[in-house]
Amino acid sequence: MNVTPGPTAVPPAVREAMAEPQPNPDIEAAFADRYADVCAKLETIYDTSHDVVVPGGEGILGLEAAIASLVAPGDRVLCISNGLYGDGFADFVESYDGEADLVSVPYDEPYDLEVIAAALEAADADDEPYTLATMVHCETPTGTLNDLAPVLDLLDEHDVLSVVDAVSSLGGTPVPTDRIDVCLGASQKCFSAPPGLTTAAISDRAWDAMEAREPSSLYTNFLPWRDVSEGFPYTHLSANVAALDVALDLLLEExxxxxxxxxxxxxxxxxxxxxxxxxxxxxxxxxxxxxxxxxxxxxxxxxxxxxxxxxxxxxxxxxxxxxxxxxxxxxxxxxxxxxxxxxxxxxxxxxxxx
CATH class of the missing domain: 3.90.1150.10 (Aspartate Aminotransferase, domain 1)
Structure with a gap:
């Protein structure tokens, strides 16, 4: 019996959905309709008015894609951390030639609001404001649930975009999605669907920033998912989407x-x-x-x-x-x-x- 913090056990109905014959995601309208239904159900679970997209790729894809889509070379990013995944955001920023300022505390301590506020104020005073800030709602390796609200208050005061890893909290506890510019989830945690799909709720101002950034990547790029009316950026994982569809139904029915x-x-x-x-x-x-x-x-x-x-x-x-x-x-x-x-x-x- 698997009782780990993901990938979680998958309900029988979800496994059965994945085993069914699937429509061709590149050609058949039935797949596009299912994808649209999945996004609509996710909007309810996210409790958001933001756009929700579901790229094909395990949850780490979302963390990297958020950075690749929003960070241009030389951009300053405030990486707020008290855990392994919070630290990891800084690595992604640096890999896309951004300037990562890691504000970290020991893994068993809460975010230090005074240090975060001081970093934001110093950046503004130097006329080198932060492009965005990253943080993690649930640090899965230590079981820590971070209080995001006071940090989001600070980011709002300084007009800084927010990127939040909510991969292991979304669907298991409320997430303040409408206060977050890019809120990331994944299929294999609280949704109890197989690994393979990233979910992201993206605000209008985050979309605007991506349009201005014009990311060069195809795969680690959210922009091609903003409008899929003319087709998907690449062949989607049709069986995974079918499984997630049923998994979301189970949550909403409950x-x-x-x-x-x-x-x-x-x-x-x-x-x-x-x-x-x-x-x-x-x-x-x-x-x-x-x-x-x-x-x-x-x-x-x-x-x-x-x-x-x-x-x-x-x-x-x-x-x-x-x-x-x-x-x-x-x-x-x-x-x-x-x-x-x-x-x-x-x-x-x-x-x-x-």
Whole structure:
């Protein structure tokens, strides 16, 4: 059983949709109609009036495409980070010849609003304002849910575009999408569809900035997706789109408020069971995401993960990067945000720890 923070388990109805014969995405109108339906459903889940597009490519495509579409050589970008993916935005900026200013704090701390405000003010005072700022809603490697609202307030004051990685929060907890210029998601997390699709809600001012930028790339470029009435930029992943269509139906049929409540309930159960086992949560409880729980197991995470897989047939995840052997993660997102699933995972972990 897979109880990781993505790719998540896929419901039977979603798997069946993917196995059906598919219309030709380059030729048949039936595919274009399905794509339009998927975008409309995503607008509801994003709770946004912004345009939503769904390029073919795993979620990291969206992070890179946002930078490639908005950053010209020499542009200054404020990369706000308390995690691995927040740091990674700076790498993308530099790879497109932008100037990345990384404002980071330790991974178990919240964003430092005073430092962010000072950076924005200094850039304006030097007459070298930031083109955009990047941040992450849920840092999946540490289970951290960041409070975006106060940072978005600062960006609004300085008229700076915002790019947010909401890949592992969208569909599991509310995201303030209409306050974000490019809000990124992916099929394989809370939507519980197979990996392969990026989702992005894009504001009018972000589109305007992309038009002015005129990105040279085809694949890492959102602009060709703004109007697909004359066809898609490249052959789309028709089976993946069919699967996502059904996955979104399941969420909308359940109702988003109930979906969010289900995630909170699953998270609470996971954390209660962890506390009974004497496990310390990472980060502090106030900033833990309802979609993934990270427990501290310094120097033991990989060994415990392997034993749980070998002895209990349950797949958990460790941390990433420097914290790969210090954190054990349990994903209760999408189809896995279920009390029975959480209890099965925690029973397995308890058996190994005891």
């Amino acid at each position: 109702g988003l408020d109930d979906v969010y409540a289900r995630h909170e309930t699953a998270a609470e159960r996971c954390r209660e069971r962890g506390a009974e086992l004497g496990l310390e949560r990472y980060p502090d409880p106030e900033r833990s995401s309802p979609t993934v729980t990270a427990f501290r197991l310094p120097g033991e995470a990989k060994r415990v993960q392997q034993r749980v897989a070998d002895e209990e047939d349950v797949v958990l995840a460790t941390g990433l990067g420097d914290m790969a052997d210090d954190i054990l993660r349990i994903g209760h997102m999408g189809y896995n945000a279920d009390l029975e699933t959480v209890d099965r995972a925690m029973d397995a972990l308890e058996a190994v720890l005891e």
